[in-house]
Amino acid sequence: xxxxxxxxxxxxxxAFPAEVRIPARTVAEAxxxxxxxxxxxxxxxxxxxxxTQSVADLPVLTRWEVTDFTWAFNHRINGRRPDAVYVLxxxxxxxxxxxxxxxxxxxxxALAAAALEIDGAAPSLQLGFVSRSDSTLRGxxxxxxxxxxxxxxxxxxxxxxxxxxxxxxxxxxxVTIGGVHYMRGTGxxxxxxxxxxxxxxxxxxxxxxxxxxLAKYVEEKSGGRFPADSVIVLDLNIIRAAGPDGxxxxxxxxxxxxxxxxxDSTPIVADIVTENDLRALALGLEEAERRGKKLxxxxxxxxVRGRIGQEIRTELSGEEAYAGxxxxxxxxxxxxGSHVGVTTxxxxxxxxxxxxxxxxxxxxxxxxxxxxEDYLDGIVRTVAEAxRSADVILHxxxxxxxTDDAAASLRIARTVSAAVVAVVNRTLKTFPPRFxxxxxxxxxxxxxxxxxxxxxxxxxxxxxxxxxSLWEPVDGPAKGIPYIVFAGNVGDDQSLAQVTRKLSNxx
Numbered sequence: 001x002x003x004x005x006x007x008x009x010x011x012x013x014x015a016f017p018a019e020v021r022i023p024a025r026t027v028a029e030a031x032x033x034x035x036x037x038x039x040x041x042x043x044x045x046x047x048x049x050x051x052t053q054s055v056a057d058l059p060v061l062t063r064w065e066v067t068d069f070t071w072a073f074n075h076r077i078n079g080r081r082p083d084a085v086y087v088l089x090x091x092x093x094x095x096x097x098x099x100x101x102x103x104x105x106x107x108x109x110a111l112a113a114a115a116l117e118i119d120g121a122a123p124s125l126q127l128g129f130v131s132r133s134d135s136t137l138r139g140x141x142x143x144x145x146x147x148x149x150x151x152x153x154x155x156x157x158x159x160x161x162x163x164x165x166x167x168x169x170x171x172x173x174x175v176t177i178g179g180v181h182y183m184r185g186t187g188x189x190x191x192x193x194x195x196x197x198x199x200x201x202x203x204x205x206x207x208x209x210x211x212x213x214l215a216k217y218v219e220e221k222s223g224g225r226f227p228a229d230s231v232i233v234l235d236l237n238i239i240r241a242a243g244p245d246g247x248x249x250x251x252x253x254x255x256x257x258x259x260x261x262x263x264d265s266t267p268i269v270a271d272i273v274t275e276n277d278l279r280a281l282a283l284g285l286e287e288a289e290r291r292g293k294k295l296x297x298x299x300x301x302x303x304v305r306g307r308i309g310q311e312i313r314t315e316l317s318g319e320e321a322y323a324g325x326x327x328x329x330x331x332x333x334x335x336x337g338s339h340v341g342v343t344t345x346x347x348x349x350x351x352x353x354x355x356x357x358x359x360x361x362x363x364x365x366x367x368x369x370x371x372x373e374d375y376l377d378g379i380v381r382t383v384a385e386a387x388r389s390a391d392v393i394l395h396x397x398x399x400x401x402x403t404d405d406a407a408a409s410l411r412i413a414r415t416v417s418a419a420v421v422a423v424v425n426r427t428l429k430t431f432p433p434r435f436x437x438x439x440x441x442x443x444x445x446x447x448x449x450x451x452x453x454x455x456x457x458x459x460x461x462x463x464x465x466x467x468x469s470l471w472e473p474v475d476g477p478a479k480g481i482p483y484i485v486f487a488g489n490v491g492d493d494q495s496l497a498q499v500t501r502k503l504s505n506x507x
Contacts, residue, residue, distance in 0.1 A: 009191055019273070022248045024279065024311045041114075043129050047131075047144070049441070049448055059458060060086045073114065090445040092139050110127055114127050131298045131299070163266070164285065166298075168273070201340075209221065232267070251284060316462065328432065331358075331386065332500070332503055335438045342490075347496065362419060362423070364396050380426045396416055428451070428452060435483075438483070439488060440488040468490065470483070
């Protein structure tokens with residue numbers, strides 16, 4: 001392996017202008033001006049539920065019938081119609097054909113709901129579509145934005161000019177500079193940057209990749225359909241083109257000008273290092289759309305927050321997590337399915353610190369070997385009994401069973417997730433926990449939709465700064481139980497313990 005020189009963020013950024021401070025309200029006002037004639041809602045197709053960790057006070061759907069969209073589009077939070085609605089598609093756990101079919105169904109139903117009478121008035125609701133995926137570049141790309149674009153064109157005749165790709169997630173240490181996507185170092189490596197293709201995420205069994213340069217990543221994943229030199233790159237020179245007077249409209253114009261040549265789903269990648277960069281991008285995209293450009297978005301978690309001009313929600317306290325609820329005296333249930341390194345370290349720290357918790361392991365080899373029903377029966381009895389007096393940490397065995405076949409790897413992941421879901425669902429109906437934390441993308445999706453039978457929820461905000469979201473279920477058997485969606489690849493080694501401590505009455 002060739003020697004890779006160390007990269008430091010300060011050195012890489014030295015070639016670019018400083019960020020320009022832009023209040024969230026500036027973006028919100030730009031959206032309000034456009035929405036004065038017809039309200040606009042972003043429909044966020046979230047390929048796992050962790051995309052909600054950067055936003056607050058927005059509806060979340062785990063089902064996507066027309067009636068579900070009608071509920072979400074008409075729902076009022078703090079007296080306002082939502083600027084965005086999240087739809088938990090969970091497509092990262094599906095094979096390509098299933099993922100495409102689900103994307104198409106969601107888009108068609110959203111468009112059908114938007115065309116219905118709203119609050120007794122003639123339909124005037126406009127929709128934008130966001131394909132939310134992983135900040136470490138895993139997922140069905142370009143399949144999902146391709147499917148959304150094709151479905152919109154078939155249903156409305158509207159052709160997509162550009163697909164804007166913004167995987168950056170600065171809150172979790174993922175930034176894009178000079179068109180290259182990086183992971184920031186932590187601890188003793190703070191200040192260092194690692195190209196994302198050199199991390200464990202690039203070796204993902206289902207969604208691995210070789211390129212950190214996003215234009216080359218697009219070429220790689222599109223099989224050459226979009227050559228790297230055809231990709232529009234909005235680097236920091238454009239994102240921060242506000243000039244010495246700091247006028248954000250200068251950046252907006254530069255971005256809209258750069259996007260102007262996009263046609264027929266041209267890929268557009270954007271540098272993002274800070275929240276101000278996201279807001280500058282939002283203003284530029286708003287200007288491009290005002291000029292008539294039709295855009296779709298393929299993004300990481302914080303993009304929607306920046307795009308709708310939402311302030312960064314401070315982390316929720318334990319008291320805020322239970323606000324308006326009557327928490328039970330039962331123990332909480334912490335479910336860990338993710339196998340990435342940071343999750344395993346977080347699990348280890350939680351087990352070491354939470355001596356009062358009961359640890360229950362689901363042996364994956366035994367699960368895949370047959371006779372799983374009797375095995376799961378015993379686990380449910382153990383978990384339900386332990387919840388009467390303690391928190392329960394339910395985790396899958398840490399040995400990751402992998403194959404060289406991406407489809408087979410997905411099938412194994414889904415089998416394991418189905419077992420976890422069965423344990424959660426049967427536990428919920430036997431002895432409901434005080435709270436539920438689900439760690440991992442597929443895990444938290446399946447636990448929400450099937451384990452807890454959540455259909456509609458409101459994301460209230462993050463449990464840690466910028467990451468880890470709290471959902472309030474508004475229907476089903478989990479109503480009144482705080483549900484914490486915790487991505488597998490975020491936080492430091494202490495994060496899982498910190499969140500559990502906020503919610504537990506025995507930690």
